[in-house]
Amino acid sequence: MIPRPHGGRLVSRLLSDPDRARREAELDDMMRLHPGVDAIYDAEKIGLGAYSPLEGFMNRTTLDSVLSTGRLPNELPWSIPILLAPAGRENDKVVASARAGDSIALLDASERPFAVLQLEEKFPYDRTAVARTTYGTTDPAHPNVADLQAAGEVALGGRIDLLRRLDLPTGPLELSPSESRAAFERRGWKNVAAYQCRNPPHTAHEYLQRLTLEREDVDALFIQPVVGRLKKGDYRPEIILQAYEALVRHYHPSDRVMLASLSITMRYAGPKAALFLAIVRKNFGCSHYIVGRDQAGVGTYYDPYAAHRIFDEYPIGIQPLRYEETFYCRSCGWMATKKTCPHPATDRLDTSQTRIRKALAEGIDPPTELLRPEVAKVLRQPNVLLES
Numbered sequence: 341m342i343p344r345p346h347g348g349r350l351v352s353r354l355l356s357d358p359d360r361a362r363r364e365a366e367l368d369d370m371m372r373l374h375p376g377v378d379a380i381y382d383a384e385k386i387g388l389g390a391y392s393p394l395e396g397f398m399n400r401t402t403l404d405s406v407l408s409t410g411r412l413p414n415e416l417p418w419s420i421p422i423l424l425a426p427a428g429r430e431n432d433k434v435v436a437s438a439r440a441g442d443s444i445a446l447l448d449a450s451e452r453p454f455a456v457l458q459l460e461e462k463f464p465y466d467r468t469a470v471a472r473t474t475y476g477t478t479d480p481a482h483p484n485v486a487d488l489q490a491a492g493e494v495a496l497g498g499r500i501d502l503l504r505r506l507d508l509p510t511g512p513l514e515l516s517p518s519e520s521r522a523a524f525e526r527r528g529w530k531n532v533a534a535y536q537c538r539n540p541p542h543t544a545h546e547y548l549q550r551l552t553l554e555r556e557d558v559d560a561l562f563i564q565p566v567v568g569r570l571k572k573g574d575y576r577p578e579i580i581l582q583a584y585e586a587l588v589r590h591y592h593p594s595d596r597v598m599l600a601s602l603s604i605t606m607r608y609a610g611p612k613a614a615l616f617l618a619i620v621r622k623n624f625g626c627s628h629y630i631v632g633r634d635q636a637g638v639g640t641y642y643d644p645y646a647a648h649r650i651f652d653e654y655p656i657g658i659q660p661l662r663y664e665e666t667f668y669c670r671s672c673g674w675m676a677t678k679k680t681c682p683h684p685a686t687d688r689l690d691t692s693q694t695r696i697r698k699a700l701a702e703g704i705d706p707p708t709e710l711l712r713p714e715v716a717k718v719l720r721q722p723n724v725l726l727e728s
């Protein structure tokens with residue numbers, strides 16, 4: 341069945357036309373805040389219900405509850421703090437003068453108001469504690485820890501009124517939860533498995549998708565790469581999407597696979613990120629969630645299978661599909677996992693993205709056992725990586 345959203349109800353803070361007109365007429369009297377790209381994405385996703393049951397940025401009670409128990413104050417599992425803590429001198433002035441009850445206009449990257457924060461509480465918070473609890477480290481080499489260290493020291497909690505959706509480069513691929521749910525219903529899909537990713541697909545990814553499509557309890561696959569803000573050295577969002585479009589077009593049955601983008605900032609929090617990303621996919625209407633090896637990890641901060649175990653500790657009403665590491669084995673001449681292949685690890689093709697990137701950069705096409713030629717063609721284009 342298409343599951344109910346986390347908390348039972350899909351949040352919608354996108355204002356209706358008359359409400360928006362009323363809000364927009366008040367904008368001139370409001371303070372204006374530059375939330376920063378991460379919070380811009382978060383504010384929109386809150387407004388569209390992707391983070392249901394959150395209706396706004398977290399207040400102190402909610403943050404403390406998430407940090408100390410991994411749950412919201414109403415006991416629902418929730419693993420990642422969603423905070424509005426803008427930095428910078430202009431923002432500091434706004435934060436200093438803001439009072440509970442104020443309405444504050446949030447500006448998008450082109451300085452246009454796109455949402456209004458109903459300030460409920462402003463509060464100092466411990467950035468080190470947030471880093472340690474969420475990411476398990478305070479190492480500034482961790483990309484999200486570095487972000488936290490650069491964030492403001494005071495957080496603004498309160499509900500969001502979304503004036504309009506963001507104008508994103510992902511265009512029509514960027515669905516809202518109500519749109520994906522409607523699309524699943526139109527197609528008659530009840531059990532949809534979500535595939536989380538942030539890298540272009542190689543054959544080990546495709547194999548996971550195929551294993552999932554073979555299950556009799558899965559009607560369809562929802563491939564939804566996170567493409568909002570990634571880290572330096574990752575592929576550019578449009579490249580990831582082009583690579584997936586090539587895979588889906590040439591190798592997946594079009595009546596059982598849907599591709600969409602998810603523009604949010606990637607939290608490389610290993611198991612906690614996996615849980616958060618699964619909650620988001622439940623809100624998009626998915627009943628199953630694929631968890632491979634080292635999901636949402638970075639460096640060597642996380643046990644590669646911790647993301648499998650967290651779903652036992654925090655059942656969230658989406659069925660995790662846990663898979664071992666998938667690979668191409670030369671001796672088997674096939675895709676496999678440890679469960680199906682008896683050969684030593686030296687027989688496996690190296691699926692490291694770093695290795696694939698390097699080969700492509702040197703003009704060498706990785707073997708088709710590793711990368712589909714249609715995907716390789718996308719990745720061979722110049723300037724495919726993020727430089728900052």
Ligand SMILES: [Zn+2]
Pocket residue numbers: 669670671672673676681682683687
């Ligand atoms: Zn083998």
